[in-house]
Amino acid sequence: MEEARFLELIQTFQPMLYKISRIYRKSREDQEDLLQEIIYQLWKSHRSFNGSAQVGTWIYRVALNTALADFRKKRPPVQYPDQLPDMGTSQEEEDNREARLINALQQLPDGDKTIIMLYMESLSYKEIAAITGISENNVGVKLNRIKSKLQNILSNGTE
Amino acid sequence: MELNELQNSWKGIKTPRLTDQQIYTMIKQNDHPSLQKGQKQVLIESACFIIFLFLYYTMLDGNKKPFYINAILVGTVMLNIIQQLSVFALNKNIGAADNIRNTLKGYSGKLSRYYIFTIVTRLGLMAGIIIFSTYNIVWDTNKIILLALLMAVFSIQLFFFHKLWKSRIDKVREDVLYFRD
Incomplete structure (x- = not known):
């Protein structure tokens, strides 16, 4: 897979990659690190992708493997409010x-x-x-x- | 929130867009922050070991000790340099087997091998330093205290290494078990 094709793929799948990094890491910094790690791992393993599986399946697999296996220092979690405000836009x-x-x-x-x-x-x-x-x-x-x-x-x- | 709503909310999550240039930067290893940080630490520690190898022979009277004592020390230090550098292979590619369970299984094996190799090389280094420094020595209280302190430092370092890596390996094993039928 050439570089241009790889960039195109990441552009297509990046909303999903971003969401994975949000649910597996709590702080913004950890989420950014994980997103970068996922993209890096996809790049490292793209040569071994032989086309036998669908490209989407391969991306899910590598992204989730990375999220599950990647160890990072735990930072304080971001706290979200439990209750919705009474009125809002x-x-x-x-x-x-x-x-x-x-x-x-x-x-x-x-x-x-x-x-x-x-x-x-x-x-x-x-x-x-x-x-x-x-x-x-x-x-x-x-x-x-x-x-x-x-x-x-x-x-x-x-x- | 109903399940259909859940799916819709998931699909509706707003996500920022990375530019091609940002993605390109991310895939270049030299710009990779976590690898860069790890790389620096490994290179500094390896450089310290190499400097030690150049200096110990004259500064620590290696030239006054027999060949096999020097060989033990040099061998154990060299093994520790290899151990330091092997962490790159560990981080570079997590792997992509046919499914998540098999990839994590392989990764857990990789982590365990690294863990055992590190423990063995660190224990080897501790033994190498003790054999080298105690060869032909006339013992007194100060030297015994010094040796005990050295062993304590090594043991503490090993204990923390064990604690950290044991929890990492256990975490991956836990995930492997989760994905077992």
Whole structure:
């Protein structure tokens, strides 16, 4: 894969990469480091990408591997407000909803984050199973548990 | 928040755009902040070991000790330089096996091998320094205290290394277990 094609790929997938770095790291600085590490790891492994899998599958795999394996010094987490303000503009409401969702996802264990992230990206059980290495049945079982954990966090602030 | 809403909110998250130039900068190793930081530390420590190898022979009376004692010291120091440099191979490529579970399994093996290699080379260095410095020595209280202090420093360093890497390896193993059917 040549450099121009690689840059084009990253441009296409960077919203997803950015979201991964947001749910796996809490501070802005750690998120930036992780995003950079993911892009670097994609670049290092792009030569070994032989085209047997879809390019999107390969990007998900490398990005999530990096998020799970990359060790960085833990910085103090960014605290998001639990409650929405009583009145606000629709933009503020949207920002708060986004912050609440990210905050809830950050509270999940890393493995759970991986599965639910792929689910929210609209991947099928089969695709999630292929990327993670677990069976489709197990994807379903885990997803049900994660969904209820996430609902609890979103409603009560804890699992 | 309902699950459909969850998916919609996820898809609606606003993300900043990186320019081609910013991405290009990120993929160049020399501009990579975490690697650069690690690189500096490894190079400084390796340079210290190399300087030690140049100086010890005359400054620490290596020329007055038999060949095999010098060989043990030089060998253990060289192994520590190799150990220092091997961290690059560890960080450069996490790997991309056919799925996340297999990649993490491979990575966990890589971390464990690095951990064992480091412990062995550090213990070797400690033994090498002790053998070198105690050869043909007339012991007195001060020398025993000095040797005990040296061993304490090595042990503390090893303890912290063990604590840090054990938790890293355990974390990856935990993820491997999570993705096991």
